[in-house]
Amino acid sequence: MYKRVLLKISGEQLAGREGGIDPEFVAWLAGEIQKATATGVQMAIVVGGGNFLRGATFAGHGIERPTADYMGMLATVMNGLALMDMLEHHGQTTRVQTNIHIHQVAEPFIRRRAVRHLEKNRVVIVAGGLGKPYLTTDTAAASVALELDCDVILKATKVDGIYDKDPAKHDDAVRYDKLSYQEAVSNPDISVMDKAAIGLAMEQGIPLIVFDLHQDDNILRAVSGEDIGTSVS
Numbered sequence: 001m002y003k004r005v006l007l008k009i010s011g012e013q014l015a016g017r018e019g020g021i022d023p024e025f026v027a028w029l030a031g032e033i034q035k036a037t038a039t040g041v042q043m044a045i046v047v048g049g050g051n052f053l054r055g056a057t058f059a060g061h062g063i064e065r066p067t068a069d070y071m072g073m074l075a076t077v078m079n080g081l082a083l084m085d086m087l088e089h090h091g092q093t094t095r096v097q098t099n100i101h102i103h104q105v106a107e108p109f110i111r112r113r114a115v116r117h118l119e120k121n122r123v124v125i126v127a128g129g130l131g132k133p134y135l136t137t138d139t140a141a142a143s144v145a146l147e148l149d150c151d152v153i154l155k156a157t158k159v160d161g162i163y164d165k166d167p168a169k170h171d172d173a174v175r176y177d178k179l180s181y182q183e184a185v186s187n188p189d190i191s192v193m194d195k196a197a198i199g200l201a202m203e204q205g206i207p208l209i210v211f212d213l214h215q216d217d218n219i220l221r222a223v224s225g226e227d228i229g230t231s232v233s
């Protein structure tokens with residue numbers, strides 16, 4: 001059982017079939033998160049924004065990359081706010097903190113304040129990534145997990161772990177139970193998490209678990225230290 005965890009949720013996970021945010025799914029997700037936090041585990045969440053926009057793919061036709069990246073960061077704020085209300089609706093107190101200034105809707109990310117919230121069993125949702133272009137929210141997740149002294153990074157995805165090649169494209173893909181940081185970084189076919197994020201986790205020795213978000217009780221299992229998904233350490 002972990003004391004404090006960092007849960008990374010990609011924007012893609014929150015999207016319905018139409019893109020954007022699927023309220024039904026986010027409501028279910030909030031219930032799943034609440035089941036996990038009911039155990040007393042402290043949780044910070046880093047949300048992505050890929051359901052709305054990714055800077056690297058949106059840039060072009062006159063839109064500069066940094067502008068596209070800032071738009072991507074703003075997208076993560078929308079996801080963070082949706083998650084905030086859904087969690088509060090489930091009785092879980094939350095605070096949204098951002099690394100881009102947007103005072104009307106969120107607190108600035110302040111380490112000591114975030115830690116205090118966690119100690120009071122509030123879920124801290126960190127939106128806006130790290131507030132700088134050319135980065136991803138995976139990297140933000142690794143950085144925030146380290147800054148907030150989390151025991152583990154839980155990367156929630158649509159697959160049940162890390163495979164030797166993309167399981168959506170290859171029937172014979174094999175899932176790893178455990179993987180070293182080195183293997184995760186060096187295998188060019190592993191794309192489930194940003195390599196910069198894995199590199200940072202490796203440098204600082206924080207474990208990383210990649211697991212399937214879409215199964216009932218999986219977040220609860222992950223925070224309880226059960227063997228699910230692929231652990232990278």
Ligand code: UDP
Nearest residue numbers: 011048049050054055069072073129130137
């Ligand atoms: N982004 C950024 N700096 C950060 C975090 C995010 O520039 O520190 C931008 C980047 O354009 C990224 C977008 O925000 O593509 C959305 O984040 P991400 O792609 O990581 O979302 P996810 O894939 O997790 O949904």
